Amino acid sequence: MSMNWERARPRIHALGAALLLALLYALLASSDPRAALSAFFLGPFASAYTFCALLESSAPLLACALGACIAFRAGAFNLGGEGQASVGTLAAALVASALGGAAGLPPALVVAASMLAAAAAGSCLALLSAEAERRTGAQVMLTSFLLAQAAIIAVDWAIGGPLRDSSSNLLAMPPLSEGARLSLIAPPSPLSLAFPASLALAACTVFFTKATRLGSEIRLRGKNPEFALTIGLSPRLGDLAMCLSGGLAGVAGSFLVLGQAGRAVKGMTGGVGWNGLAVALIAGSDGLWALPAALFFAWLDAGSRQSSILADLSPDASSVLKAVALFLITAKIAGSGKPRGSLLGGTGAAT
Amino acid sequence: MHRIATSFISLSLASMLSFAAPAPKVCVFVPGVVSGSPVYEQLVAGARRAASEIPGATLKVVEGGFNQAEWLGKISSLAATGEFSLIVSSNPAIPELCAEVAGSFPEVRFFIADSWLPGNKSIHTVLYNQLEQGYLVGFMAGLASSGRLAGGAASHKAGLIVAQHYPSFDKLIAPGFERGLEAADPGAALETRVLGNWYDATKASELANGLFDWGAAAILPIAGGAGQGVVSAATSKGRFVLWFDDDSGYRLAPGTVIGCAVLRQDKLVYERVKALLAQGPASTLYGSAVVVGVRDGYVDFASGDPSYLGLPAAARAAMDGQVARLKSGALVLPVAGL
Numbered sequence: 207m208s209m210n211w212e213r214a215r216p217r218i219h220a221l222g223a224a225l226l227l228a229l230l231y232a233l234l235a236s237s238d239p240r241a242a243l244s245a246f247f248l249g250p251f252a253s254a255y256t257f258c259a260l261l262e263s264s265a266p267l268l269a270c271a272l273g274a275c276i277a278f279r280a281g282a283f284n285l286g287g288e289g290q291a292s293v294g295t296l297a298a299a300l301v302a303s304a305l306g307g308a309a310g311l312p313p314a315l316v317v318a319a320s321m322l323a324a325a326a327a328g329s330c331l332a333l334l335s336a337e338a339e340r341r342t343g344a345q346v347m348l349t350s351f352l353l354a355q356a357a358i359i360a361v362d363w364a365i366g367g368p369l370r371d372s373s374s375n376l377l378a379m380p381p382l383s384e385g386a387r388l389s390l391i392a393p394p395s396p397l398s399l400a401f402p403a404s405l406a407l408a409a410c411t412v413f414f415t416k417a418t419r420l421g422s423e424i425r426l427r428g429k430n431p432e433f434a435l436t437i438g439l440s441p442r443l444g445d446l447a448m449c450l451s452g453g454l455a456g457v458a459g460s461f462l463v464l465g466q467a468g469r470a471v472k473g474m475t476g477g478v479g480w481n482g483l484a485v486a487l488i489a490g491s492d493g494l495w496a497l498p499a500a501l502f503f504a505w506l507d508a509g510s511r512q513s514s515i516l517a518d519l520s521p522d523a524s525s526v527l528k529a530v531a532l533f534l535i536t537a538k539i540a541g542s543g544k545p546r547g548s549l550l551g552g553t554g555a556a557t
Numbered sequence: 558m559h560r561i562a563t564s565f566i567s568l569s570l571a572s573m574l575s576f577a578a579p580a581p582k583v584c585v586f587v588p589g590v591v592s593g594s595p596v597y598e599q600l601v602a603g604a605r606r607a608a609s610e611i612p613g614a615t616l617k618v619v620e621g622g623f624n625q626a627e628w629l630g631k632i633s634s635l636a637a638t639g640e641f642s643l644i645v646s647s648n649p650a651i652p653e654l655c656a657e658v659a660g661s662f663p664e665v666r667f668f669i670a671d672s673w674l675p676g677n678k679s680i681h682t683v684l685y686n687q688l689e690q691g692y693l694v695g696f697m698a699g700l701a702s703s704g705r706l707a708g709g710a711a712s713h714k715a716g717l718i719v720a721q722h723y724p725s726f727d728k729l730i731a732p733g734f735e736r737g738l739e740a741a742d743p744g745a746a747l748e749t750r751v752l753g754n755w756y757d758a759t760k761a762s763e764l765a766n767g768l769f770d771w772g773a774a775a776i777l778p779i780a781g782g783a784g785q786g787v788v789s790a791a792t793s794k795g796r797f798v799l800w801f802d803d804d805s806g807y808r809l810a811p812g813t814v815i816g817c818a819v820l821r822q823d824k825l826v827y828e829r830v831k832a833l834l835a836q837g838p839a840s841t842l843y844g845s846a847v848v849v850g851v852r853d854g855y856v857d858f859a860s861g862d863p864s865y866l867g868l869p870a871a872a873r874a875a876m877d878g879q880v881a882r883l884k885s886g887a888l889v890l891p892v893a894g895l
Contacts, residue, residue, distance in 0.1 A: 255637040259630070366721065366753075375650035375672075375723050376625055394661030396633065467629060474626035511634055515584075515619055 217488050220534035221502060224527045228509070231527075235519060242517035249512025250505055256512060258395030262465060264504035265404035266291070266458035270482020271489065271496040272411045273328075273454030278491040279415055280447030281428035282336070283347035288479025289354020290331050290452040292361045294324035294459025299379050299470035300369075302463070306386030313385035320386065321403075321460045328456020329449045331357055336448035340441065346448065354479070366472045377472035388464040396466035404461070407454065411493040420446070455479055484532045503528055580613030581834050584641040587620045588628055588648040593782070595803035596822055600647045600670065603826025611834045617641070623755075629654045636662040642838065645830055647671045647822065649725050649895070652682055666838050668829055670822060673895040675846035681833065683825060686850030687725055688890045689883055690818045691733025693851075693858045694777050694799035696879050697816035698734070699741020700872045701775040701797045706815065713742055716768035716776040717749040718761060718787055724895050726779060730801075733890065734777060741875070748773065758786030765790035775799055775815070788813060804859035815868060816876070817859040825855050848892045851883040 228246060236242035250260045270287045277284035284290075302320040305311055335350040371380040388398040415421040427434040427443045435441060458478055463470050485503055489495035510524035585604045591597045601618055608616040617640075621631050628651070635644055636658050644655070645668050652674035655667040659679035666679055673684040695715075704711035715738050719726055731749065738745050748771060750764040761783040765776055769790060775797035778784035784800075788810045791798045798814045800806025806814035833840050849855040858880045859865070865873070882888035 253637065256634070259634065259637075263630075363753075373724070374653060375648070375725065376653065377721065378625070394633075394637070396630065462626075466633070467626065471626035473624050476624055476626060511631070515617070515635060515638055516640070521620070521622070 213490055217490070217535055220531045221488070223534050224506070224531035227530055228506075228523070228527055231523060232513070232517075232519060236513075236517055238517060242513050242519050245513040245516040246509040246519065246523075249516060250508035252512070254392065255395045256508060258392050258397035260501075260504050260508040261401045262396045262398060263507060264500045265398075265400040265465075266461040266478045267481055267485055267503055268404040268496060268500040269407055269458035269461060270455050270479050271485035271500055272407055272493055273451040273458075274483045274486035275489065275491045275493050275496055276411060276415065276424070276447050276454070277332075277451035278486060279421075279428045280424045280444055281431060282444055282448055282451070283345075284332060284335070284350050284448060284451045285347055285483070286332060286335065286350030286354035286357075286452070286479070287455040287458075287482050288475055288477065289350075289357035290328035290455035291459040291462075291475045291479045291482075292354075292358045293327040293331050294456030295463045295470050295474055296361045296364060296369075296459075297327035297456065298324040298460035298463045299365075299382070302382045302386040303380065306383040311385075313389075316386045317388060317399075317464060320464060321457055324456040324460035324463075325453035326456070328452040328454070328459065330452070332448040332452025332455070333445060336445040340445065346444075350448075358475075362472050365470050369470075371469075379470040381469045382464070386464070387468050388461070398461075398465045400461040400465050403457075405497070407457065408493055408497050411454075411496075414450075415493060455482070458482065481528065484528060487532065488535055579642075580615065581608075581611060581643060582641045583608050583614060583616045583643045583645060583830065583834070584635050585616065585618045586632055586635060586644055586646040586651075587618065588625075588646060588651060589623055590620050591618065595805055596647065596671075596820065599803075599820075599822035600645070600826055603823040604645050604830050606823075606827045607830035607834065610831060614834060625650065629657065632658050633661070636665045639664075642666060643668065643830070643833060645669075645826065647826070649673070649723065652677075652680060655680055664838070666833070666840075666843055668826075668833055668842075670826055670829070671820070673846050673848075675894065676844060678844045681829070681840075681842040681844070682846040683829065684846065684848045684892065684895060685820055685856055686848050686890065686892045687729035687856075688733040688736075688892050689850045690801070690820070690856050691730040691735075691777075692737035692740075692883075692890055693818040693856075693876075693879065694801065694816055695734035695737025695739075696741045697737070697799055697876055698775040698777065698797075699738045699745060700875060701815065702738070702745045702773075703742035704774075705872045705875075706774075706797065706868055711742070712772045712774045713745045714772040714774060715742075715745060715747055716765070716771075716773035717747065718752060718764050718768070718776055718778045718780055718784075719749065720752045720755040720780040720783065722751060728895060729892060730779060736890070737879075740879070752780050752783055754783070755781035756783055758783045758789070761786030762790045766794070769794045769796050777801065785809070804862060807859070807862040807864045811864045812867070814864060816865065817862075819857050819859050821855045821857060825849065846894065848894070850890075850892075851880065852886060 232242040233239045250256050298320040301323040305316040335346045338344040338349045339346050366377040369379050391397045423439050424447050462474050485499045489499040506524040506527050510521050513519040514521035587597045608614040621628050643666050647670040649672045651669050652672045656677050668681045672682045674682045698715040702715045765787040777799040778787040788798050792813045800814050800817040802820050804817040806817050
C-alpha cells in the first residue's frame with residue numbers, strides 16, 4: 207500500500223463528498239427519497255444479477271485505469287485511452303469474427319487471440335504518440351488525445367458503415383458466435399471472465415510496476431526523465447509505458463465486445479477511457495487502489511441505473527457524481543501546491 | 558351460525574386473495590429520450606392510457622438514451638428487477654435485443670411497436686406499413702416536382718436525406734417514396750444523401766442545399782433532429798419539405814413543410830398494451846408479428862393543417878385521392894415483413 211494516509215485523505219474526502227451529493231440529490235430530486243436512496247445505495251447489491259452486473263462493468267474500467275496508471279508512472283499523460291479502447295473493440299471483433307467461424311479452433315484460443323489483437327491495436331495507437339514525442343518533441347498529452355479522436359471517428363465509421371451487419375437495425379457488426387465470446391460466470395447475469403481477467407491484469411500491473419527492474423526504471427523516468435537518461439536508462443522506456451498503457455485500454459475494448467454485447471456496436475466504449483483516466487487519478491496511479499476506485503465508479507453507475515428503474519432519479523446522475531469526485535480530487539491536490547507528480551501518484555520530480 | 562358465516566367469509570376472502578392475479582406492472586423503455594420526440598411521446602401516452610384503464614396497473618418510463626451499445630444492458634436490468642410483467646418499446650432495433658433478454662428472463666413479456674420479429678413466444682411486434690407511408694410523401698414530392706404546387710416550372714427532381722441506411726428505410730421507406738414520386742411525376746429523378754448521424758442539423762442543411770441546387774423541388778428528411786437543418790435550407794431557398802411520423806413539421810415551417818405522413822402510435826400502443834394486459838402473459842399475441850397500415854388506421858396523411866389546406870385545390874384533390882385509394886384497398890402496397 208504505497209498510498210499513505212496523507213495522499214489518500216483528499217481522495218476519501220472527495221469520494222465522501224460525491225456520496226453526500228448523491229444523498230442530497232436523491233432527497234431533493236425524488237418524490238420518494240427513501241425509495242430513491244435505497245435504490246441508489248443498496249440497489250446494486252439487492253440481487254445477484256445487479257451485483258454481478260456491477261462487477262462486469264468494472265472490468266473494462268479497471269483495465270483502462272491500469273493503463274493510465276502505467277503511463278502516469280512513466281510521466282506520460284496518455285489522454286487517448288478512449289480511442290485506444292475503441293480500436294480495441296474493432297480489432298477484437300474482427301479477429302473473433304474471423305476465427306470464431308473457423309472449425310476446430312478451441313474457444314479459449316479464439317478469445318485469447320481476439321484480446322491480443324485488441325491489445326496490439328491499442329498499443330500501436332499509443333505508440334504513435336510516444337514515437338512522435340521522441341522524434342519531434344510533440345507532447346504525448348496532445349497527440350494521444352488527437353489520435354484518439356481520429357481513431358474513434360474511424361472505428362465508428364467502420365462499424366456503422368462497411369463492417370455493419372446489414373440485416374440488423376442496430377449500428378453494429380454481426381454478432382459473434384458463442385465460442386468467440388468470454389464465458390459467462392453467473393448467467394443470466396452479464397458477469398463474464400472479463401472480471402477475473404481484469405483482476406489478473408491488476409495483479410500483473412502492480413507486480414510489474416513495483417517488483418520488477420523495468421517497472422522501477424519506468425517509475426524513475428516518470429520522476430525525472432533527464433536523470434533517467436543520464437544514468438543510461440533506455441530512451442525507449444516511455445515507448446514501453448505507452449505501449450503497455452494503450453494495450454491495456456485495447457484489452458478493455460475487447461472486454462466490451464467479447465462480454466455481454468457479443469458484438470461491436472458503434473459508440474460502445476461510451477467514455478470508458480475517460481472514466482479510466484479518472485479512476486487512475488483517484489487511485490493516485492497506484493494499480494492496487496485502481497481496483498476499489500473502479501468498483502466505486504461502477505457502483506455509482508449501477509446505483510444511478512437502479513434508481514432510475516426503481517425510483518424516479520435520472521440515469522445520468524452518476525456522470526455528475528463522478529465529475530464532482532474527480533473535480534474535488536483535482537482541485538484539492540492542485541490547491542495543495544504540491545508538484546505535478548503528486549496528482550499522478552507522488553512521482554513529481556521534486557519528490 | 559355466526560361463527561360459520563364468519564369462517565365462510567374469511568375463507569372466501571382468503572381464496573380470492575390467493576387466486577387474484579398480481580396487478581400488472583408495465584415498463585416503457587424509450588430508446589432515446591421522450592422529450593422532443595413525438596413518436597416516443599405517443600408511445601408513452603398510449604401505454605399510460607392503457608395502464609390507467611386496467612385496475613391496479615402501474616407504469617414506469619425509463620429512457621435508454623441514444624447510445625445503442627447501452628440498450629441491451631439497460632433492458633436486461635429492467636427484466637432482472639422482476640418488477641415488470643410487460644416491457645413496451647418502439648424501434649426496429651429493439652426486438653433483437655429483447656429476444657436475447659427473453660432467453661434469460663422467460664417470465665417477462667415484450668411489446669415492441671414499429672418493429673418486426675415473428676416467432677418469439679415472449680415478444681409481440683407490430684410493423685407499420687412504411688411502404689405506404691413513404692408512398693404518401695413521395696406522391697406529395699411528385700406534385701411539387703411536377704410544378705403543381707409552386708406554379709413554376711417543373712424540375713422533375715426530388716431528394717431524400719437519411720441519417721443512416723437501415724433495413725426499414727432501405728426496404729420500405731425509400732422504395733415507397735420512389736413509387737409515390739413516380740405515380741405523381743413519372744420519370745422524375747430521385748437522389749438520396751446519407752447524413753451519418755441523427756443530430757447534425759448543419760450538415761443536413763448543407764446536404765439539402767446541395768440537393769436543392771441540383772434541382773430538387775422537395776426533400777424528405779429521415780434524420781431525427783437533423784431534419785431541422787433541411788427545413789432551414791428549404792425555407793431560405795423557397796423549396797418544400799415533406800415530414801415523417803408526426804404532423805409537427807407543419808408548425809416548424811408553415812408553407813415550407815407541405816405534407817406529413819403520420820403514424821398513429823398512441824392509438825396502436827394503447828390498443829395493444831390494453832389487450833396484452835387484459836389477456837395476460839398467455840396472450841396469443843405473443844409470438845406474432847403483424848403489419849398495420851393506412852387501411853387499419855395506423856398510418857395516415859395529416860390533411861387538416863392550414864399549411865396543407867393552403868395548397869392548390871387540384872393538388873390536394875390528387876393527394877386526398879391517393880389516401881382514399883389506400884384506405885379503400887383500391888391501392889395495395891403489401892409488406893410481408895422486414
